[in-house]
Structures are given as C-alpha cells and as structure tokens.
Amino acid sequence: MKHLCDHCHLEFDEKVLLKTKIGKEEKYFCCKGCESVYKLLNSEGLEDFYSKLGNNTLEPATQILENESLDSFDSAPFFERYVSVKENLCEISLILEKIHCIACVWLNEKILAKTNGIIKVNLNYTNNKATILYNPKAIKISQIIQTIRQIGYDAHAYDPRLQEAYANKEKRDYYIKMVVGIFCVMNIMWIAVAQYAGYFSGISNEMRNILNFAGFALSTPVLFFSGIIFWRGAWAALKFRTPNMDLLVISGASLAYLYSIYASFKGGETYFESVAMIITFVLIGKFLEVRGKKSAVDNLDKLNAQMPLSVRVLQTPQNSESQITRDSNPTQDFQEIAIESVRVGDIVQVRPGERIALDGVLLSQEALCDESAMSGESLPRIKNAGDSIYSGSLALNCPFEYQVCKVFKDSLMMKIVGLVENSLNARPKIQEAADYISHYFSLVILSLAFGTLLVWEYMLNAPFEHSLMVMISVIIIACPCALALATPIASLIGLSESLKHKILFKEARFLETIAKADTLVLDKTGTLTEGKLKVLNVRYFNAQNALDSKDCGILYSMLTQNAHPISKAVLEFIGQKNEVISLDSMIQINARGIVAKVQDNTYLGGNLMLLQEHNVEIPTPLQDTQASVFYFAKDSKILVEFTLQDTLKKDAKETIAALQQKGIACILLSGDNAGACQSVAQVVGITEYYAAQSPLDKANFIDKLHKQGKIVVMAGDGINDSIALGKSDISIAMGGGIDLAISVSDVVVLDDSMQGILDSFKIGQRTYRFILQNLGISLVY
Numbered sequence: 001m002k003h004l005c006d007h008c009h010l011e012f013d014e015k016v017l018l019k020t021k022i023g024k025e026e027k028y029f030c031c032k033g034c035e036s037v038y039k040l041l042n043s044e045g046l047e048d049f050y051s052k053l054g055n056n057t058l059e060p061a062t063q064i065l066e067n068e069s070l071d072s073f074d075s076a077p078f079f080e081r082y083v084s085v086k087e088n089l090c091e092i093s094l095i096l097e098k099i100h101c102i103a104c105v106w107l108n109e110k111i112l113a114k115t116n117g118i119i120k121v122n123l124n125y126t127n128n129k130a131t132i133l134y135n136p137k138a139i140k141i142s143q144i145i146q147t148i149r150q151i152g153y154d155a156h157a158y159d160p161r162l163q164e165a166y167a168n169k170e171k172r173d174y175y176i177k178m179v180v181g182i183f184c185v186m187n188i189m190w191i192a193v194a195q196y197a198g199y200f201s202g203i204s205n206e207m208r209n210i211l212n213f214a215g216f217a218l219s220t221p222v223l224f225f226s227g228i229i230f231w232r233g234a235w236a237a238l239k240f241r242t243p244n245m246d247l248l249v250i251s252g253a254s255l256a257y258l259y260s261i262y263a264s265f266k267g268g269e270t271y272f273e274s275v276a277m278i279i280t281f282v283l284i285g286k287f288l289e290v291r292g293k294k295s296a297v298d299n300l301d302k303l304n305a306q307m308p309l310s311v312r313v314l315q316t317p318q319n320s321e322s323q324i325t326r327d328s329n330p331t332q333d334f335q336e337i338a339i340e341s342v343r344v345g346d347i348v349q350v351r352p353g354e355r356i357a358l359d360g361v362l363l364s365q366e367a368l369c370d371e372s373a374m375s376g377e378s379l380p381r382i383k384n385a386g387d388s389i390y391s392g393s394l395a396l397n398c399p400f401e402y403q404v405c406k407v408f409k410d411s412l413m414m415k416i417v418g419l420v421e422n423s424l425n426a427r428p429k430i431q432e433a434a435d436y437i438s439h440y441f442s443l444v445i446l447s448l449a450f451g452t453l454l455v456w457e458y459m460l461n462a463p464f465e466h467s468l469m470v471m472i473s474v475i476i477i478a479c480p481c482a483l484a485l486a487t488p489i490a491s492l493i494g495l496s497e498s499l500k501h502k503i504l505f506k507e508a509r510f511l512e513t514i515a516k517a518d519t520l521v522l523d524k525t526g527t528l529t530e531g532k533l534k535v536l537n538v539r540y541f542n543a544q545n546a547l548d549s550k551d552c553g554i555l556y557s558m559l560t561q562n563a564h565p566i567s568k569a570v571l572e573f574i575g576q577k578n579e580v581i582s583l584d585s586m587i588q589i590n591a592r593g594i595v596a597k598v599q600d601n602t603y604l605g606g607n608l609m610l611l612q613e614h615n616v617e618i619p620t621p622l623q624d625t626q627a628s629v630f631y632f633a634k635d636s637k638i639l640v641e642f643t644l645q646d647t648l649k650k651d652a653k654e655t656i657a658a659l660q661q662k663g664i665a666c667i668l669l670s671g672d673n674a675g676a677c678q679s680v681a682q683v684v685g686i687t688e689y690y691a692a693q694s695p696l697d698k699a700n701f702i703d704k705l706h707k708q709g710k711i712v713v714m715a716g717d718g719i720n721d722s723i724a725l726g727k728s729d730i731s732i733a734m735g736g737g738i739d740l741a742i743s744v745s746d747v748v749v750l751d752d753s754m755q756g757i758l759d760s761f762k763i764g765q766r767t768y769r770f771i772l773q774n775l776g777i778s779l780v781y
Contacts, residue, residue: 006050007034007152037152041107070142077340081409082157083141089119090136093158096148099128108153115139115147129158174229174287181226181280184218185273191215192273205267212264215272223257227279229286248445252475253278259472266465307391307413308357310336314347314401339408346404350395359411360389364400366590368564369393380565382590396563398590449474494767501759502750510746514730514760515768516711520659521702521724523716524670524680527734528754529646531717533565533628535573537643541619547632547640551603553581555632558594558605561586566630567594567605570642593630604633611638646676648683655754656684662761665710669693669701669724698724715757732757 003014006027017028020035022042029035041050072078083092096108105123112121112132117139123130132144148155191214198208224231230253233246253275260270312334334349339357342348347363350356356369367383371393380396383389389402392413408414449471456467494511498504505511525531540546547555557580559571586596592613593606604610608631611618616633627645631638656666668689670677677691690701702724705712714721714728725731725745733745734752749756 003028005030005034007038034152037150041151070145073141073145077338078141078157080407081340084409086133088135089133091131091133092141092144094130094132094144094148094155095158096123096128096130097154097156099153107151108148111147111151112144115144118144130155171287174283177226177229178280178283178287181222181276181283184222184226185276185280188215188218188273188276191218195270199269208267209264212260212270212272215270216261216264219257219260219272219275222276222279223253226283227253229283230279248475249278249282251446251449252472255472255475259469262465308339308355310338311342311357312336312349313342314349342404342408344404344407347401348404349399349401351399352395352397354395356389356391356393356395357411358404358408359391359406360402360404362387362389362400362402364402366398367400367402368396368398368590370396397588445475493770494763497767498760498763501756501763502753503756503760503763504748504750505760506746506748510730511764511767512771513711514713514747514764517713517730517761518663519665519667519705519710519712520757521667521669521705521712521714521728522686523721524668524672524677525646526717527715528652528668528680528684529648531646533569533644534647535569535642536627536645536647538573539641539643541638541640549579550581551632551634551639553579554583554596554598554603555605557581557583558586558596558603562588562594566628566644569644570630573642602635604631606631648680649754651754653684655758656686658758659761660685664761669698671695695721695723699727702727713761732760 002011003017004011005017007029010030012030014028017030018035020027020029022039027035027038029038083090085091099105099108108130109121109123112118112130117137118132118134120133121130134144145155191211195203195208195211195215197203198211227250230246230250234250238247256271256278257275260272260275262268263270313336315333315335342358348358348360362383362385365385367387367389368380369383369389370380371390381393383400390413391411406412452474453467453471456462456470457464462470495505522528552574556571556574556576559567559574560580581598584597584599586594588594589606589610592610593604595610595614596603596605602614604614604616607629608618608622611631611633614633614636616636616638619638622641627643630642630644632640632642659666665688666686668677668681668686670680670689670691671693672691674691677689681687681689690697693701698721702712702714706727712728713730713732714724715732715734716722716725717734725733730747731745732747732749734749734756747760749760
C-alpha cells in the first residue's frame with residue numbers, strides 16, 4: 001500500500017515509512033529529516049506551510065550530521081568577500097537551494113524573520129536570492145545556514161560564477177518545453193488544415209473523429225507539459241488573489257481544450273490547434289527572456305574571470321613613511337596570496353601586462369596604466385608617486401608597487417560589477433506599469449467573459465452550450481488576439497527589420513520605449529569615434545621631405561619593441577615593408593618614449609619632453625594641437641612629426657543632425673579630456689557635452705535627467721559605461737564594445753555604426769505606430 005510523506009508529499013510504500021504520533025494524529029515520514037522539520041514547523045506555529053504547498057512536492061529533508069562543520073562560513077576570507085557592513089549590522093546575500101514554489105519562499109522568510117539576530121529578510125522567488133540583514137553579535141552566518149538546513153533547504157553565498165548552473169538548468173527546462181510545443185503545433189496545424197478543408201468539401205464522421213483525436217493527442221502535452229509554467233503562475237494568482245496574464249492564458253486555453261473535447265463527441269467544431277498555439281507562442285517569448293538573463297550572467301562571469309585571483313604582497317614590516325617614495329625592487333620578498341586576504345596598507349607588486357586587482361596609491365616613481373576599461377579614454381594614463389591606482393586597470397611597460405587602500409570587495413571594479421548586477425535585477429518603471437495594467441486587464445476580461453455567459457444564458461435565453469462558447473470566445477479573443485498576437489506580430493516584424501539593419505533588440509518591449517525617448521546620451525570613444533588612434537598628419541623637417549630607408553628601418557625596429565598605442569598607430573602607418581635594422585641598445589623611458597643607439601647615432605622616438613631632455617633643437621613654431629604628437633629625431637635634429645587622433649566615425653555628423661531633426665536632444669558624456677571632447681562635439685554639432693566623467697558620474701547624470709522627466713537612451717561601449725547603460729531607459733551598446741556593455745544593454749548595434757543608432761529610433765517609432773494600430777483594431781473587434 002502506498003502512502004505520502006506528510007512533509008515532502010512524496011509517495012512511498014507504507015512499510016518503509018516512519019510512523020510518528022503528533023498530537024492526536026498518526027503521521028508518516030520518509031526519513032528522520034522530514035520528521036524533524038514537520039515537528040519544528042508545528043512548534044513554531046507554521047502549519048500553514050502545508051496548505052500553501054498544496055499538491056507540490058519537496059525533496060526529502062536529509063538530516064544534518066552533528067559532526068558536519070560550518071566553520072568556513074564564519075572565516076575571515078568568507079566575511080571579507082561576501083559580507084557588507086552597514087553601521088553596526090551586516091548584510092549577506094545567499095542563494096537558497098531546493099526552492100520549489102511560493103510556499104517555500106513564504107516558509108524561509110517566516111523562519112528566518114523569527115530567528116533571533118536577523119533584522120530583515122528579502123527573498124526573490126525569480127532567482128532564489130535571499131538578502132539578509134543581521135546582527136553579528138547575536139548570530140553567526142553558520143547559524144543562519146544551519147537554520148535554513150533544519151527546515152529541509154540549503155544555502156550558499158551568492159556569487160555570479162555559481163549562478164551559471166542555475167541559469168543553465170532553467171534555460172534547458174524552457175528549451176525542452178518549447179521544443180515539445182513547436183513540434184506539436186507544426187503537426188496539429190496540418191490536422192487543422194484537413195479539418196477546415198473537410199468542412200467545405202465534406203468529411204465523414206469517422207475521419208472527423210480521427211482528426212479530432214489526433215488534435216487532442218497533440219494539444220494535451222502542450223497544455224499540461226509545455227504549459228506547466230502558466231499553470232503554476234495561474235495557481236499562484238488564484239491563491240493570492242492577484243489575477244495575471246498567466247491566469248488569462250490558462251483560462252482561455254483550458255476552456256477551449258475542454259470545450260473541444262465536448263465538441264468532439266457532439267460533432268461540433270474543435271479548437272485544439274488554438275490551445276497549442278496560445279501556449280507555444282507565449283512560451284517562446286518567455287524562453288527568449290530566460291536566454292537573455294543567462295547571457296547577462298555569462299558576461300558578468302567573464303568580467304569576474306578577468307580579475308586575478310591572487311597578487312604578490314610584500315612580506316616585510318610596513319613603514320609608510322619610507323615606502324611612499326620607494327621604487328620597485330625585485331630583490332624584495334614578495335609572496336603570492338589570495339586577493340580576499342589582502343589588507344589595507346599591504347604593498348602589492350604588479351608586472352607589465354597584468355590587471356590590477358585592488359585600489360591603492362602608487363609608491364614607485366612612475367607607472368603607465370591603461371584605464372580605458374574604466375574611464376573610456378583611449379590613451380594610457382601616466383601615474384606619478386602618490387597618484388591613485390584603480391582596480392581593473394592594465395599595467396604597461398614596467399613593473400611597479402603600490403599600497404592598497406581598499407579591500408577587494410570595496411574596490412572600484414567590484415563596485416561597478418555590483419551596480420551592474422543591481423541594474424540587471426531592477427525592474428524598470430515601464431515593466432511595473434505593464435504589470436499593473438495587466439493585472440486589471442486580466443480581471444476586467446475575466447469579469448466581462450463571465451458577465452457575457454450570464455447575459456446569454458439568462459437574458460437572451462440562449463442554450464448553455466452556446467453561452468459557454470461565447471464566453472470562451474471573449475477570453476480567447478481578448479488574450480491571444482489583442483495582447484498575445486496583435487502586439488507580438490508587429491514587434492516580430494520590427495525585430496526582423498532591425499536585424500536586416502544589423503541591430504539587435506533584446507526584447508520586443510524596447511521598441512516601444514525607444515519610440516518614446518526624447519534624449520540621447522553618447523559616449524565618445526568607440527561610439528562617436530573609432531576608438532583607435534590613427535596618424536592624421538605627417539610633417540618632415542629635412543630637405544628631402546621624407547625619411548631615408550635606413551632611418552625608416554631604425555624607426556620600424558624601435559616601434560616593434562614598444563606596446564604603447566601611439567607606437568602601434570605609427571607602426572601601422574609606416575607599414576611593415578621596411579628593412580629591420582639591428583639596434584645596438586634601446587631604452588624605454590616611461591611617459592616619454594624610446595631612446596636607441598645605432599653605431600654612433602642616438603635616435604629618439606616620443607613626445608616633446610623626451611626631445612627637450614636630450615637637448616634636441618626644437619624648431620619654432622611647432623603645431624599647437626589637442627591631438628597626440630610623436631616625434632622621431634636623430635641626435636639633435638628632428639626628422640619627422642606624426643600627429644595622431646582618435647578619428648570620428650564617418651556617419652557620426654550626419655546621424656547627430658538627423659536625430660536632432662527628430663527632436664532628440666543629443667548630449668556627449670565622456671571620460672576623455674576636455675579638449676578632445678570639445679573638438680569632437682564641435683565637429684558633430686553637439687552643444688551640450690561633459691568631459692572627465694567617471695563611471696559613477698555618468699550614472700548620476702542619467703539619474704539627473706530622469707528627475708527632469710526625460711526618457712533617456714544611452715549609447716556606449718565600455719565598462720565605464722555599464723552603470724549608466726543599466727540606469728537608462730534604453731541602453732545601446734556598439735558592436736565593438738566589450739561583453740559587459742553588451743550584456744547590460746537593451747539594443748546592440750552589430751556593425752558598430754552611428755547609422756545603427758538612428759535606425760534603432762526609426763524602427764522603434766514605426767513599430768510602435770503599428771502596435772497602437774493593431775491594438776486599436778483588435779479591441780474594436
């Protein structure tokens with residue numbers, strides 16, 4: 001004889017179940033774990049959990065072994081990485097495992113909220129993330145984990161890298177259900193074609209019954225397997241009295257399914273194909289949403305993977321007075337340790353080509369850092385002793401040392417990652433408005449449908465069968481036509497049109513939002529410009545007005561041994577067909593350039609400061625320019641001057657003019673210097689521009705525009721743009737941008753052109769007009 005476990009609701013042979021008398025009733029449990037959890041919930045007065053659980057099942061609550069250690073949760077490295085301190089309280093984010101339904105969320109929140117020392121609990125059902133505010137003097141993290149385990153669940157620290165498994169599982173489940181739905185719809189449509197053909201040309205009852213049975217067989221797995229997601233949502237809507245679109249979808253589909261079964265026996269018209277199509281079409285939209293979330297998680301993982309897991313820390317006693325002017329000394333004792341174990345005040349050594357993991361202050365005399373990922377500026381930054389060093393930067397040319405001023409979790413890069421995660425999880429205002437409208441729309445449609453049944457049944461004296469069919473028609477027409485068909489079909493055409501223009505809208509609703517936008521905020525580097533230095537002008541200082549082959553070969557040899565972006569640009573300009581000439585010696589001087597010796601001659605390649613330090617004759621006047629300049633000199637004579645600049649995209653000026661004609665206000669927001677921003681803004685015709693903007697400055701500027709009532713579109717391509725992209729109403733990432741900017745964006749311009757931004761506005765506005773037209777016709781119908 002079979003019997004259910006009174007806690008997990010799984011079915012077992014009665015012989016293997018544990019029988020326990022609780023109160024006056026005999027209870028059955030599959031294990032001691034389920035028994036202990038049941039007793040705990042009863043003692044806490046939380047018996048309502050089982051009524052909320054309904055027919056759902058749980059995993060058996062395995063017992064927690066007494067000798068199992070949870071000490072790792074209370075270790076200092078764990079605290080440093082995962083816990084944030086807020087005044088006298090602490091906050092930690094945990095991912096709960098074995099969450100099956102809304103009842104599980106309710107139970108965990110209740111148990112944790114009643115636990116001594118826990119101040120506040122917020123559990124998100126969509127990603128099972130629990131944010132817990134607690135008093136560290138009253139409770140430890142290990143005790144919080146133990147409390148969760150005691151009620152049959154488990155928990156681990158929230159880490160984007162650990163979320164990949166959950167995102168993959170959710171994506172796989174949706175994919176299987178979607179494939180089943182598509183397969184059944186494709187086959188059921190052939191049956192529908194045969195049925196409709198039979199209605200016009202005649203069909204035998206036997207053949208009609210065969211086709212009806214085939215339709216029934218194909219629509220059943222779609223409704224009850226592929227549509228299980230909507231059944232759960234509809235059940236939650238009924239249980240908590242909050243009508244939603246899931247309830248509307250399931251109401252229309254299930255009523256059409258039941259009526260079609262009834263009509264099959266009565267010889268009437270069936271609607272099995274409508275059942276399958278309603279479920280499958282809406283499921284495809286949900287699958288695309290899940291895939292988009294998975295993509296965002298993947299790209300955040302890639303960003304975290306770029307950060308080093310360990311750094312080299314000086315193992316000698318610290319003496320900040322003597323350190324502040326000290327240069328890197330490779331003979332000193334440096335030990336590699338985990339970044340979570342580094343403390344404020346530690347001395348860290350960085351080698352060329354390594355990414356900086358922690359914020360600090362430079363101790364070496366000079367350093368050259370590529371901060372393009374943070375500031376967006378195309379040129380590396382020259383750092384002097386005492387200057388700030390930022391995490392996420394890339395060390396160039398020479399090793400250096402710096403003193404840590406922030407632990408890993410408080411570093412600039414980790415703050416940016418955290419803000420990006422928050423912006424991904426935050427619900428935009430337009431989505432909240434859509435949910436609000438959807439709630440009342442569902443309630444109104446269901447009320448109208450039921451009212452229609454009563455009118456036809458009692459006022460028009462129609463047969464019940466006819467009245468029921470009219471009620472089902474109201475639900476089906478209102479749900480799949482007006483909301484589930486009219487809008488998506490127009491959106492599908494808009495999305496297809498955008499792909500033809502090499503533009504990717506991640507969700508159809510972004511077409512509507514961009515159509516209403518009135519402000520466009522643009523980054524400079526990589527958006528308005530190519531993001532790559534190019535030689536714009538060459539000026540020779542000799543009678544031949546050219547370099548001879550020997551000098552050109554020496555310049556080529558010098559540039560090939562230097563990784564500076566200016567060197568790379570000049571090297572690309574002079575070409576690779578030059579003769580490679582061996583250099584007797586070569587020295588790279590940080591923030592100056594290159595000094596090489598060939599026989600008795602000294603060759604210099606670099607900026608004006610390098611020439612002045614080596615007493616090179618400076619002709620007057622030299623060009624006064626905001627652009628970068630590279631000089632090549634032999635002994636005391638300048639041979640050639642290369643002027644370089646980040647060039648504008650060819651369609652930038654025309655695109656800005658077209659957008660302004662549409663009434664879109666264009667604002668330039670860049671991390672680059674004021675001179676570069678001013679010159680670009682003047683050329684493209686932008687009157688409002690802001691230079692030297694940090695990632696947080698950009699995000700605050702977007703907030704300021706929102707307070708003014710603006711609907712903001714932000715276009716950018718770097719890490720420094722990611723927070724602002726997440727805060728804007730619509731974010732556009734250029735195709736040449738890094739993965740993170742693309743992951744947090746709503747629209748991706750695949751060909752990296754400014755024309756793509758203009759086309760995004762045009763397609764969004766056209767699609768929105770068609771959506772309004774379709775909805776109007778559908779509602780009138």
